[in-house]
Amino acid sequence: MITLYKRNEVLNRMHPHLADPISLGFHYNDGVYFKRHRSGSVQITILRENKINSPVEHKIIIQPDEWASIIASVSAKSETNESWKEANHFHMESKNE
DSSP, X not given: OOOHHHHHHHHHHHXXXXXXXXXXXXXXXXXXXXXXXXXXOEEEXXXXXXXXXXXXXXXXXXXXXXXXXXXXXXXXXXXXXXXXXXXXXXXXXXXXX
């Protein structure tokens, strides 16, 4: 019996240009996905079409410090040293505790 994980692993090797429905992360809207990696990096994946197994149009990985800067910048406080520290703590707290 093949597990879902193994099936997706095989599909990824056969079709690396297609999105893996298991590892895409949180679906925001219209084929845009966010996923937090163990390191704290955040991956943003945009599919060519809003369908699972659609080709990946664009994928970027944002480092944890940069992600905290993005979150702080779009917050009501805007980005200050204090708001960046709060955003970074919020994003990384489980990693450090």
